[in-house]
Amino acid sequence: MLTYDDIERAADRVAGHVRPVSVVPADGPGRVRLALEFTQHTGSFKARGAHNFLAAHREAGARPAAGVTIASGGNAGLACAWAARRHGVPATVFLPATAPRVKADRLRGYGADVRLVGAEYAEALAACEEFAAATGALAGHAYDHPLIAAGAGTLVDEIRRAVPGLDTVVVSVGGGGLFAGVATAARRHGVRTVAVEPENCRALHAALEAGRVVDVAVDSVAADSLGARRVSPMALAAARHDDVTSVLVPDAEIVRVRRALWDDRRLAVEHAAATALAALTFPECGYAPEAGERVAVVLCGANTDPGDLVDRT
Incomplete structure (x- = not known):
């Protein structure tokens, strides 16, 4: 709550x-x-939520070496990548392969590792969840946290x-x-x-x-x-x-x-x-x-x- x-x-x-x-x-x-x-x-x-998310995990000593990961079609991924750069941790962002190139390029400009997977957000999300489970990366969410x-x-x-x-x-x-x-x-x-x-x-x-x-x-x-x-x-x-x-x-x-x-x-x-x-x-x-x-x-x-x-x- x-x-x-x-x-x-x-x-x-x-x-x-x-x-x-x-x-x-x-x-x-x-x-x-x-x-x-x-x-x-x-x-x-x-950007507000993304910074708060990472800052709170830093306070709790719960920021893994694998960094943070998120699936996104847009704003949430940009905020996650920006906050990760500010906090000095790696960010891996999963986008549908259909995402506009300008969006992927902007994410890379923030230093994110961009993974293009599938044709829809749901496929990118599934790949993000698999990545988090395999690497221990901290999984962010666009809104439900x-x-x-x-x-x-x-x-x-x-x-x-x-x-x-x-x-x-x-x-x-x-x-x-x-x-x-x-x-x-x-x-x-x-x-x-x-x-x-x-x-x-x-x-x-x-x-x-x-x-x-x-x-x-x-x-x-x-x-x-x-x-x-x-x-x-x-x-x-x-x-x-x-x-x-x-x-x-x-x-x-x-x-x-x-x-x-x-x-x-x-x-x-x-x-x-x-x-x-x-x-x-x-x-x-x-x-x-x-x-x-x-x-x-x-x-x-x-x-x-x-x-x-x-x-x-």
Whole structure:
């Protein structure tokens, strides 16, 4: 079970190692703020959890000579490789052979040993698990680990310092690591959490409806970051409270918001980041800020190809 104490310990570990989040006003009337976590090391919030994961194992004397390993299609692998380099330990990252070359090259730039296996994430994960068992390497996870979620949760107190009287934090959800950390920290301070998923990528929403973790189909423009087929039990537990609202937004609105962030503010973010903000621009989802409500929307990542944002005319 994830606790606020876990997040406080994570905050001590990541202090001075991650970039404190910048918070800026959103356009238009109201008290909405944007938390620019996409400017974090490696381009996403996952650097927080990756650093906390390795720092905690160092404290426990549990960092094996074989280093750390993870299977990933993107942000988690980049964060793991970055943190491993900072900690001076080897990282072995398993990617599907279909992963974009630019992603594999960036991982190698962080010093990772990149292994391309299979055509899907599941095959890369199986190879990663075999590698960990054979070598004794420390196996990381993209989202389903309390140290990973606790690291992500350190965002909340940083946002609260920038937004006194914060009422609500809005965050996109994939496997649930970011959400679980944020919701746990927010609850401690009486802050509401709005969990946002694409309509056709709804692992948390479906789990809440079913009362248990279930597998879901994944079909969304944000699936590269939010495409978990099932949410973590830790995230489901964090969502079973009255101070959490789970909402769904359509892909068309996610695409529109991502484009608007570029056109209006020159912010190039991935679709997962735009998903959170889409909850505020699509009132049909069931959430709309009340008058005077102080809201912070977490823009969680920017590992995207900006080519489709640039007007080529």
